[in-house]
Amino acid sequence: MTYRVHCGFIRDVARTGVLVTFEDVTHLETAEQMRRDFVANVSHELRTPLTALLGFIETLQGPAKNDAAARDRFLGIMANEAGRMNRLVRDLLSLSHVEAQERIRPGEVVVLNDLITSVLRNLTPLAEKSGVALKTDMPDTPVKLPADSDQLRQVLTNLAENAIKYGGQNGTVTISLSEMDRDPALRAPAARISVSDTGPGIDPVHLPRLTERFYRVDSHRSREMGGTGLGLAIVKHIVNRHRGRLKIESELGHGSRFTVILPL
């Protein structure tokens, strides 16, 4: 705990004395430390691809100047690194946008069945490339919810994209939707959307930290897959903005399930 001490003199007709107050500023220190960590992480994440780009530019200007094969190979790597920086900046902007927003856009009603269908349609090429089957389990009746449709689209896209990326070849990713009369934690009627995969799963020790910015179970694999380490942090923020909750269940060797529960 950290305290800030304030001292002052009191002098009026009735008394003269010294007033000492102690202010608990632990939360300010924690916030400041988090800000410093965030800046350090962003700098590191940007510097890695930038250093690679500068190195390849130098090589192309010098030793590989007249080597057509090397030039093509290096340009491919440079495009990858630039793409990585681009995704990072995109996710940073998304995160700062949802963090800055106090409330969701009022009055918008989202039909979750349609949103899920549309998200999966957009992810079909990635799933096909990764050899992953996409499945849905949804009621015939529409499940409607007041929400920001762009943000919910991002939540479902991030979760389904992760399930495809980390779920492994020949796996299955299932998105299920259901309505609950009452979610015990939210104490309200709620919609439940689960994204499950049949991948290798996540060691339970990592689960509590998974939604922290830049937290990755396997950094090398995440980078290889084009990850920024911000996807689940964005998901958590958006779900919180909608007064919902995110539940993560996983067991090594038995896949993972990410469930978003939103009040209806």
Ligand code: ADP
């Ligand atoms: P990234 O951009 O690295 O994918 P995320 O915030 O989306 O960042 O996810 C954080 C980490 O959680 C990932 O790096 C990965 O290690 C792990 N992860 C997320 N989803 C899954 C999943 N479905 N199966 C296994 N690991 C996952």
